[in-house]
Amino acid sequence: xxxxxxxxxxxxxxxxxxxxxxxxxxxxxxxxxxxxxxxxxxxxxxxxxxxxxxxxxxxxxxxxxxxxxxxxxxxxxxxxxxxxxxxxxxxxxxxxxxxxxxxxxxxxxxxxxxxxxxxxxxxxxxxxxxxxxxxxxxxxxxxxxxxxxxxxxxxxxxxxxxxxxxxxxxxxxxxxxxxxxxxxxxxxxxxxxxxxxxxxxxxxxxxxxxxxxxxxxxxxxxxxxxxxxxxxxxxxxxxx
Amino acid sequence: xxxxxxxxxxxxxxxxxxxxxxxxxxxxxxxxxxxxxxxxxxxxxxxxxxxxxxxxxxxxxxxxxxxxxxxxxxxxxxxxxxxxxxxxxxxxxxxxxxxxxxxxxxxxxxxxxxxxxxxxxxxxxxxxxxxxxxxxxxxxxxxxxxxxxxxxxxxxxxxxxxxxxxxxxxxxxxxxxxxxxxxxxxxxxxxxxxxxxxxxxxxxxxxxxxxxxxxxxxxxxxxxx
Numbered sequence: 001x002x003x004x005x006x007x008x009x010x011x012x013x014x015x016x017x018x019x020x021x022x023x024x025x026x027x028x029x030x031x032x033x034x035x036x037x038x039x040x041x042x043x044x045x046x047x048x049x050x051x052x053x054x055x056x057x058x059x060x061x062x063x064x065x066x067x068x069x070x071x072x073x074x075x076x077x078x079x080x081x082x083x084x085x086x087x088x089x090x091x092x093x094x095x096x097x098x099x100x101x102x103x104x105x106x107x108x109x110x111x112x113x114x115x116x117x118x119x120x121x122x123x124x125x126x127x128x129x130x131x132x133x134x135x136x137x138x139x140x141x142x143x144x145x146x147x148x149x150x151x152x153x154x155x156x157x158x159x160x161x162x163x164x165x166x167x168x169x170x171x172x173x174x175x176x177x178x179x180x181x182x183x184x185x186x187x188x189x190x191x192x193x194x195x196x197x198x199x200x201x202x203x204x205x206x207x208x209x210x211x212x213x214x215x216x217x218x219x220x221x222x223x224x225x226x227x228x229x230x231x232x233x234x235x236x237x238x239x240x
Numbered sequence: 241x242x243x244x245x246x247x248x249x250x251x252x253x254x255x256x257x258x259x260x261x262x263x264x265x266x267x268x269x270x271x272x273x274x275x276x277x278x279x280x281x282x283x284x285x286x287x288x289x290x291x292x293x294x295x296x297x298x299x300x301x302x303x304x305x306x307x308x309x310x311x312x313x314x315x316x317x318x319x320x321x322x323x324x325x326x327x328x329x330x331x332x333x334x335x336x337x338x339x340x341x342x343x344x345x346x347x348x349x350x351x352x353x354x355x356x357x358x359x360x361x362x363x364x365x366x367x368x369x370x371x372x373x374x375x376x377x378x379x380x381x382x383x384x385x386x387x388x389x390x391x392x393x394x395x396x397x398x399x400x401x402x403x404x405x406x407x408x409x410x411x412x413x414x415x416x417x418x419x420x421x422x423x424x425x426x427x428x429x430x431x432x433x434x435x436x437x438x439x440x441x442x443x444x445x446x447x448x449x450x451x452x453x454x455x456x457x458x459x460x461x462x463x464x465x
Contacts (some may be wrong), residue, residue: 003327050364068402068448070419077441080433111444167311174313178413185315198323206320207310213311 008196010204019204022187028035029104029183030170036109037169040117040154046146048117049124052108053102059117067114071175074111079179119165123158124150156227163220167213174209184208241394243432247439257442258422266336267417272408276340277401280347288349288355302352308348310311314407318342322414339411345406353401359385359394361364394462398455409444419443 009015040062047059066074079100083091094102127150134146155162177186188205192198253263259266288303309317321342326332338440362385371379412421423440427433 005335029314062442064449065445068406068452069444070420072409072412073423073441075445076420076424077437080427081437085434152366169312171313174315175410185313185319187254188316189319198319199327204319204322206316209313210308210311221274228439 003199005193005200009191009197009199009200013194015191015195015201015204018019018187018190019184019208022182022205022210023183025101025181026170026173026183028131029101029108029176029181029185030173032105032109033112033173034166034169036105037112037116040110040113040119042151044113045117045120045124046151048121052184055145063114063117066111067118070109071172072113072178075104075105075175075179078107078110080108100179100181102174103179104173104181104203108169108176109172112165115165115168119158119161122155122161127155141167141199153229157232159220159224159227163217163224166220167216170212170216171209243435246430246435247396247424247464250436252429254422254426255417255442256441257417258419258440261417262299263335263417265417266334267421269408269418269420269455271342272339272411272416272418273405276343276347276408277397279340279344280404281351281397283344283348283417284351285386287352287358291352292359296358303323304337306352309346314342314346314410315413317346318410318414321345327446335411335414335416338414339408343404343407343411347400350400351397354393355389358389359398362388367398374387391462395455395459397399398451402451402455405451406444407450427432 008021044062045057047196049062050056067181082103083094083099088096131149131153132142135149136142140148173183174185176183177189182188182190184205188201191201191204195201257263257265257267259269262273285304287302290298290305291297293302294359318339321338325341366384366388367380370384375383398421407421410420412418412424415421417425419440423436427436430436
């Protein structure tokens, strides 16, 4: 039996609506998880470069443990294992407001935060140590030195690997379908279930992911050029 | 909260069936991860070489292949294989075959980039020296460039194997009985999510962390590529 293509399943019925709502959920999940990941990544990445060893050890434990376990395991962990441990009020709120979405945000955010942390640490380590010494010598506290000197430079240095990790986060959000978050891959599967047209449904989902990834990459390469630090090899083109 | 008894009771199932793949079900994290990296690397060598080919009609498909698979989630690729293999072969194949195909095709894109970087790390003089000795292009690649490139690639290959090792958990989505699926099965029976998922997290962590230490050691010993 040959496969009968029927592309119209993508625009008849509710398919279009499903894809759109899946795309929106994917973006919502990715954006919220990205914010969590950036905060965790910046804080833990910075802490991994400080002199005080207990802070360094805590940050290292976070990064090494969360980064080295599959995201899928974290999804199940945050979805099944954590909610029963929470106070009843919080549980009730979560069940009323989409537990699976917030579990996915935690899983994706905490996992990606550990990966961002490595990126940020390499960015900080690329800055000569005497920058920190110079800022401390000019009267800044260590916190101020990080806040006003080290981090602003490091964040500009890490735009290319940071973009890469952000795209990984976007693609990894598809794992949330395992805890039934109705994101893009989930909706693609739904169209397949209703229409039995697997190739058409998967093509639609795949094209949307590709367009998302390529457009983010294009925007970020523009940002990278705009924020390049003049005079550095990694900075690329010189700006006036 | 931390009920270790439930782990102890299910330890053989989790480790033998889920991790190693010895048991009544077709499964096993290692049984999927090892053939995937080997076959993926073989395909990756061809893709890496093709990306550096001077002829555009060899280079362009390789570039498109790499860019395509790097822009698509692995979950999507697994579903593609899950639906397309029965359509193409006119018969269903076991989950192991589907997962293996998905991982080999997906990882080859990433491994191809590693191979390319490895080849590019070999000094150009080596190519010329090979030509001067009378080797053809293919012979020079096979006997001069690749052996040296391979040595430079080893740390990145170990790192990629760690990624693949973690990714094999996604094979549980199509029902392959790996460690994650085994944990799901055990949890459905025992309803003790906290110790069970924490336990498999620790199992994954011990494997990946020791491999990442090994990669770091290799990097120091071999030196930067």
